[in-house]
Amino acid sequence: MTLSTLWVVAEPAGDGLSTTSLELLSAARGLATTVAAVTWGPGDHAAQAGEYGASTLYSVGDLGGALPGVPVAAALAALVAAGAPDAILVPASYDGRDIAGRLSARLDRPVLTNVTGLADDGGLATEHPIFGGTQVVRARFTAQGPGIVVVRAKSFAAESAGGAPASVQAAPTGELGPQGAARITASHVEERTGPKLEDAAVVVSGGRGLGEAAAYAMVEELARLLHGAPGASRAIVDAGWVPYAYQVGQTGKTVKPSVYLACGISGATQHMVGMKGSKNIVAVNKDPDAPIFQIADLGIVGDVHKVLPALIEALKSR
Amino acid sequence: MNVVVCVKQIPDPAAPASLDPSFNLDRSGKLILDEADTYGVEMALQLVDAAGGGEVTIVSMGSAADVAGLRTALAMGAAKAVIVSDDGLRGTDALGTAKVLAAVIRRDLPDLVLCATESSDGYTGTLPVQLAELLGLPSITFAKAVRIADGTVRVDRQTEAGYDEVSAPLPAVVTVTAGVVEPRYASFKGIMAAKSKPVEILSVADLGLAGEVGSAGARQAITSVEAAEARQAGEKHVDDGDGAQKIVEFLESLKVL
Numbered sequence A: 001m002t003l004s005t006l007w008v009v010a011e012p013a014g015d016g017l018s019t020t021s022l023e024l025l026s027a028a029r030g031l032a033t034t035v036a037a038v039t040w041g042p043g044d045h046a047a048q049a050g051e052y053g054a055s056t057l058y059s060v061g062d063l064g065g066a067l068p069g070v071p072v073a074a075a076l077a078a079l080v081a082a083g084a085p086d087a088i089l090v091p092a093s094y095d096g097r098d099i100a101g102r103l104s105a106r107l108d109r110p111v112l113t114n115v116t117g118l119a120d121d122g123g124l125a126t127e128h129p130i131f132g133g134t135q136v137v138r139a140r141f142t143a144q145g146p147g148i149v150v151v152r153a154k155s156f157a158a159e160s161a162g163g164a165p166a167s168v169q170a171a172p173t174g175e176l177g178p179q180g181a182a183r184i185t186a187s188h189v190e191e192r193t194g195p196k197l198e199d200a201a202v203v204v205s206g207g208r209g210l211g212e213a214a215a216y217a218m219v220e221e222l223a224r225l226l227h228g229a230p231g232a233s234r235a236i237v238d239a240g241w242v243p244y245a246y247q248v249g250q251t252g253k254t255v256k257p258s259v260y261l262a263c264g265i266s267g268a269t270q271h272m273v274g275m276k277g278s279k280n281i282v283a284v285n286k287d288p289d290a291p292i293f294q295i296a297d298l299g300i301v302g303d304v305h306k307v308l309p310a311l312i313e314a315l316k317s318r
Numbered sequence B: 001m002n003v004v005v006c007v008k009q010i011p012d013p014a015a016p017a018s019l020d021p022s023f024n025l026d027r028s029g030k031l032i033l034d035e036a037d038t039y040g041v042e043m044a045l046q047l048v049d050a051a052g053g054g055e056v057t058i059v060s061m062g063s064a065a066d067v068a069g070l071r072t073a074l075a076m077g078a079a080k081a082v083i084v085s086d087d088g089l090r091g092t093d094a095l096g097t098a099k100v101l102a103a104v105i106r107r108d109l110p111d112l113v114l115c116a117t118e119s120s121d122g123y124t125g126t127l128p129v130q131l132a133e134l135l136g137l138p139s140i141t142f143a144k145a146v147r148i149a150d151g152t153v154r155v156d157r158q159t160e161a162g163y164d165e166v167s168a169p170l171p172a173v174v175t176v177t178a179g180v181v182e183p184r185y186a187s188f189k190g191i192m193a194a195k196s197k198p199v200e201i202l203s204v205a206d207l208g209l210a211g212e213v214g215s216a217g218a219r220q221a222i223t224s225v226e227a228a229e230a231r232q233a234g235e236k237h238v239d240d241g242d243g244a245q246k247i248v249e250f251l252e253s254l255k256v257l
């Protein structure tokens, strides 16, 4: 290993750290001798961070309602000033991107984004899918100082290494100035049952081919019957049929379920980049030339209004 | 209230994209206003309208050989545009671009700076926050709704679980997601008026940034570009009333059922 130290921004989610954070910790410990994690919020994540490979957990503590971007980047910048790692790995999430951007400007260091692979080639090399994942770009940092790398979810497997709890150190933010003035005044949780889109073993997604918002109920019903999660193409998110959180693709979620069922989705490159890592792909589309069929293990050329109700009946009667 | 909207002119995403020999996206063809930025332009126009005064300024960096994309934003109703165009800027990374945009915006700081959450061709999604940090301003990303009152911007911000209400004092930087507002189509009158609205073209030297930005200042390099592993198509079956049964059998073979 030529990399000595990697830091991972470990984002709190629910009671623990986010799945992507655990994926990054798992990847980091295969690349560098020493891994440290940086987290925030009231939770105690020392055991989990240690289990996945961090020896030290820097904790920024309670943010007092501030959006994480500014305070976490400020704390990271102070830590870097005291001793820089080779690179800082950040999950590609709402807050992760804020932290990476703020830190980049503070340290005057570039960010490499949309990373889906990491390698050690005598320094940290990154992989980025481009043109809808049809090509892969490899890149690296060329100047001194820690690289900031924003990594997409599901790029690595989250695997426990059974490590001892990380030793916790406080990471103060210092004075934040006007930048730090954004405050969360209320949080709204949208009720959702069943597994999360990113974690589901089965994902059933709907697209514009459903014809109208009401037809999305078939997708939800199928997801429920298959103990999976419903997803969507951007076309129907933009049309307001379903929330943005359902979107699969370049600007949405990356999913890798064991079965992905695409209903009335054409298979634009920007959609496929978010789901072509699925183990098995089933597509229902009335156009025999729809690009989605090029990657489907089973393609049904047919009308969603016929195939989906029949499928729902068949599953119900089992 | 004055609003700056940062917009990018990009090659038509519907046309096949390619990289030039130095691994930069080929932008030699026709450029259009990034669709992702039309939401910011619309949002800015609505906010200025609601405030009862002020104007919308479009700020961009990139080639000024074609400013049709900027004219689109002007035709929608923005008052003027500024574009920084300089051969020396080729290969500039997001942070370099943020430095350039910050230098323009700082000349006459508005109440609000709007960006898209990410551009359609670069999609780093980091530039707006880098810009906010360089300007010393608070930022709220992933806005689904934006309201302004009493010198405060209030945003419904998309989260994993739903959304947060977030507020910040102005001036501030906000990024808006697609679909938040319905971008207006420019009227014929708007298109005609846009032809005579000012488009200021600046160089890096005009901004006093020579040597600080551009590929000389870039600190990352692409080492290779390769075709990704392709996925093979499997069985294709024309539904004849048996499509659902085919799917059930496939799921059974995978032990999902």
Ligand SMILES: Cc1cc2nc3c(=O)[nH]c(=O)nc-3n(C[C@H](O)[C@H](O)[C@H](O)COP(=O)(O)OP(=O)(O)OC[C@H]3O[C@@H](n4cnc5c(N)ncnc54)[C@H](O)[C@@H]3O)c2cc1C
Binding pocket: A206, A207, A208, A209, A210, A211, A232, A233, A234, A235, A236, A247, A248, A249, A250, A251, A252, A253, A263, A264, A265, A266, A267, A268, A269, A270, A271, A274, A284, A285, A286, A287, A290, A302, A303, A304, A305, B013, B119, B120, B121
């Ligand atoms: C920068 C950028 C980022 C993007 N990011 C994303 C992203 O993250 N995710 C994403 O999904 N898209 C993304 N897109 C949009 C993408 O390019 C496509 O526009 C979108 O995926 C199309 O959605 P769709 O397949 O539902 O709709 P369409 O492309 O309109 O396809 C509808 C399909 O339904 C079929 N159909 C119609 N009626 C029926 C019927 N009765 N039965 C069966 N089939 C039927 C049609 O044959 C067609 O193939 C992005 C685009 C850009 C430019």
Ligand SMILES: Nc1ncnc2c1ncn2[C@@H]1O[C@H](COP(=O)(O)O)[C@@H](O)[C@H]1O
Binding pocket: B005, B006, B007, B008, B009, B036, B037, B059, B060, B061, B062, B094, B097, B101, B114, B115, B116, B117, B118, B119, B120, B122, B123, B124, B125, B126, B127, B128
């Ligand atoms: N060259 C540019 N000129 C003006 N604005 C830009 C430029 N690049 C990015 N932006 C703004 O930053 C947003 C995010 O871009 P990106 O970081 O490329 O995903 C864009 O939607 C624009 O609002």
